[in-house]
Amino acid sequence: MSEQIESLRRELADWLTPRLAGQFGQLRHRGGPGDEDALGAERKEWEQELARGGWSCVGWPTEHGGRGLTIAEQVAFHEEYARLGGPGRMGHIGEGLIGPTLIAFGTPEQQQRFLPGIVAGTEFWCQGYSEPNAGSDLANVQTRAVQDPATGHWRVHGQKVWTSLAHESDWIFVLARCEPGSQGHKGLIFLLMKLDQPGVEIRPIRQLTGTSEFNEVFFDGAIAEAGHVVGAPGDGWKIAMALLGFERGVSTLGQQMHFAHELELLVDTARQNGAAKIPAIRARLAEAALGLKVLRANALRMMAGADDGQLHREALSYKYAWSNWHRELGQLAADVLGPDGDVIDGELNRLQQVYLFSRSDTIYAGTNEIQLNLIAERALGLPREPRPNANPKG
Amino acid sequence: MNLELNQDRQMIRGAAEDFLSAYSDSAKVRAAHAAGGIDAEAWRRIAGELGWCGIAIAEEHGGLGLGLFELALLQEQAGRFLLAAPLFATACLAAPLLAEAGTDAARQHWLPALAAGELTATVALSARGLDPFAVGDGMYAGRDGDDYLLTGRCRHVPHALGADLVIVAARFSANVESTALFALPADAATLTPLATLDQGRPVAELRLNGVRLPAEARLDDGDAAAIVRGLSRAAIALAAEQLGLALQCLDLTVAYVLERQQFGRPIGSFQAVKHRLAETMVKVEAARSAVYGAAAEADAGISDDELLLAAASAKTVADAAARFAAQEAIQLHGGVGFTWEYDPHLYFKRAQAFSHWLGSADAWRERVAAKLLEDAA
Structure with a gap:
């Protein structure tokens, strides 16, 4: 067991070290906590390099494009990666949060549509939970989703806030209220939404650091496709909480x-x-x-x-x-x-x-x-x- | 390193908890305080049928050959129930010091009897008390032919009165590297019991004035690093006892704030109270991580430098947790927390006393800083 872990560490080190000494040298130890807005385009390229080496989504099952590592192996991977100065992961929210959620709760169509882009490092995700009046009291979500009876698509109105790296992302998962008049945990829906569409506006928040990792995301009639609801309408809270449980501390x-x-x-x-x-x-x-x-x-x-x-x-x-x-x-x-x-x-x-x-x-x-x-x-x-x-x- | 509380470990912990909750309750602890700091009945069973003294002693020396982790689990329960018995002095201080620093002859002579619970033992460390950074200080060893002549004093020798074996640390010169360990026969020691705030861990001052010991009384073979290793292990075991103290303060206080009503509701429903207890739990869990982590590392076999770091993390973090938890126990019990009748003061006094045994947090941090910054202050 520990021999397997040691050989995994060596394999990673052999792969990582020359890259961080060469082509990707400027990324070494960059993009970690507090430095997440650094070198965005270069770190996206890095995600693709990781994918080519088979080092993205290492904890995912192999049938979904992962490496199927055990918990202990994943821990060793993350530890060794960071120890050698591996750059902060732009793909973290896709790999660590929405990917595992789709593997557990997504339809086969959703899995086929979204998982390959996460594994390949070509589609990046952000998280649309918090709102101006839903911070610690997260269940107080006010963003509304209304279904168009003709198309089945959902039209979304409202505002999310503290959305990490929204300006670098392609997709957002959104917790919204789909049952008018509902309160708290009830009547919520979990939607997958493209950011590059009419009715979505992203405004960076200038933080006390002077930099802007975080954003506000405004929805004014933007669309989530009918097939991009995770779980049933009304199950949003359950999905949202399950998502937060997926990380299990391996990173x-x-x-x-x-x-x-x-x-x-x-x-x-x-x-x-x-x-x-x-x-x-x-x-x-x-x-x-x-x-x-x-x-x-x-x-x-x-x-x-x-x-x-x-x-x-x-x-x-x-x-x-x-x-x-x-x-x-x-x-x-x-x-x-x-x-x-x-x-x-x-x-x-x-x-x-x-x-x-x-x-x-x-x-x-x-x-x-x-x-x-x-x-x-x-x-x-x-x-x-x-x-x-x-x-x-x- | 193995941090898993597997079935064997859960059994060890559960058995200790069952025994001590029956044999070391508040009434028995207070009775032991009045009887010189030893609950003789509890100690007879612990050393005898329960076999706790041999748990971490190697099988070749008659012990169970388990690790510091298992000993720490026992110590944690000893802390929870304020055990008034020389378990720490015998099994956590004297035994690992002998195991690490003793010559083959010394280990073969003393460890089997310690493992069997036939002997109680303690260590006289230095003039400043149980200070691992001043080991041997204040006690000087001279030579007269093959014999040794010991002169000096040691403060705070734990559970010294009635000990069958007192191990004395002494120096041949002012240099700490020249420290040696000696077995002092019980009748050769002049011991003065000291009145202490914590009445369940009696200490005595040892004075020796030219006491003559034969060459066989020398226990070590001159390896100063081995003495530090033994004392680092003792510090981890003591930290485990502090962890238990902290945990029990938390549990006692949670029970009290759920029961005590003011303004028509339990005081534990007020956020000001909840947050104090939540902070206490964070410190208790940090102490548990530190102690279990240090014990597991020590059992896995690590370098002397790493062992020093492990002991430093366990001792400093567990001391802080115990002191904080005991302080909060008194505070959140309100007026009755200031009475003799309620138990928080017993924990408070022991946590304070222990925090000065085997190196204060300040001393450990400076030791770590010197390593970290690769200099000596």
């Missing part, structure tokens, strides 16, 4: 390799600029290194206990743990940089990116406050917050 160790790379940069910087002589900085650097080690053990616990279908405490606490660790690392980066951290030399350097972008880690995918509610209610059994719009079984 977590890859994310931790990015963190390890950031920590290395930080340690080098501290040694060079003298910050490493300050006892409190030394203690914080050590604490960061030890904290990352603990995140790794946490992720390995999640893998070891992943198969019994229960929500374990280590899984429920993990988002809060890594995002706050990373935000602390960002603060430490700013403190190590000192006054130079305020000086922009052309574009933000990697540590400035970590400092600024890590502010979003404790907000997206469930804010700190929502995470603490979830932990208190689901893991500790404390009484639930009042949720007037929600299905009480939630």
Whole structure:
């Protein structure tokens, strides 16, 4: 078993190393968290290169064009990929989220239409969940979908927000309300929509980083084809939640390799600029290194206990743990940089990116406050917050 | 590394929980505090029929040959139930130190008796207490022919009164590299029990004034790195006990806030309270990841540097979790949390005491920083 994993690691390294030293050298360690708007066109080419090497969708079953790797092998793949400086994946939302959802819930026609483009790195996806009034309260979706009785197509009106990389994407999956007057989890539909069509407008959001990974997406009568509903109309919430469950943390160790790379940069910087002589900085650097080690053990616990279908405490606490660790690392980066951290030399350097972008880690995918509610209610059994719009079984 | 709680491990944990919930409840713990910090009945069973002392000792020395992971599972339960017995001193401190740093003769002489639960043992580490970074400090070993002459003092020797074997760390010079370990016969030790806040882990001060020991009393063969390895393992086992303390503080407090009503509702329904407990759980889970991860790595066989990092992560993170959880237990119990009658203060005091045993978080972090930054402060 471990021999198989070692040979997978070697095979990946043999494939990756020359490419990241040569033709794709400028992509090494780029495009990761906080750097996602970097080198978009080049990273799309990279996705196609990955596909040619058979390194896209490695966790998918072979009949859908994947490599059929086990969980342990996928973990090793993501870890090795990130350790060697593999660029942030433009195809992540297709490969990690909508692809597995279509494999589980899509019609054969949907699978044949959409999966090959994801595997080949030629069609890119983004996620249309959040709205201006549906953030933490995601079920408060207001975007409307109305079916045209003549064609069966759905016409969509409304607005999505915080849509990562919409401006680089070809398709969006949208959670919309298809039963007028319905509330909360009920009456929702899960639609697949082409972005390049009349009635879709994408506006970048300028973030506090000065860059724009996130967008607003406006729908004004844009169409989702009749055959592009996943599940039945009204099943949207079930599909949307199932999608969020697909990742299973296999890319977590890859994310931790990015963190390890950031920590290395930080340690080098501290040694060079003298910050490493300050006892409190030394203690914080050590604490960061030890904290990352603990995140790794946490992720390995999640893998070891992943198969019994229960929500374990280590899984429920993990988002809060890594995002706050990373935000602390960002603060430490700013403190190590000192006054130079305020000086922009052309574009933000990697540590400035970590400092600024890590502010979003404790907000997206469930804010700190929502995470603490979830932990208190689901893991500790404390009484639930009042949720007037929600299905009480939630 | 194997982090899976397989059936064997679940059985070990479950058996320990069953035993301690019956034999180390609050009333028994408080009775043990009044009796010098040992629940003699619980300890007789733990060392005897339950065989906990031998769980991590190699089979060739009469133990079960399981790992630090399994020992950590026992320690976690010992922490939860505030065990007042020398399990830590005997099985988690003295035994791994002997196993790592002892000569073949020393291991063959002492480990089988420790594994069988026939002996209680402890370690006198340094003048500053159980400080792995000052091991041997304050105790000096002189030579007289083949004999050794030991002079000096050690503070905070855990469960020293009544121990059958006291291992003393001493130096031949001021250099920590010259540290040696000696077996001190029980009657040669001058021990002064110290009054402590935590009454379930009694400590004593050891003073020696030219005590003569024969050459056979020397336990180690001069490998300082082996002593550090033994103490790193002990630190991981102690962190496991801190993990149990933290977990029990969380569980006690969750039960209390669900029961306690104010403003016509359980106080556990207020978000201010829920969030404190959720944060506590995040720290407890971090401690569990750190301790299990460190124990599994130690069992898998890692370099000395990696073992130091593993111990540092377990000790610093578990100390923080235990101290935070105990603080929150007192806070969220409100007024009764400040009473002698309720249990939170017992956990609070032990978590604080343990956080200074086997290296404070500050000391471990500086050790890690020096490795990370490849310098010495």
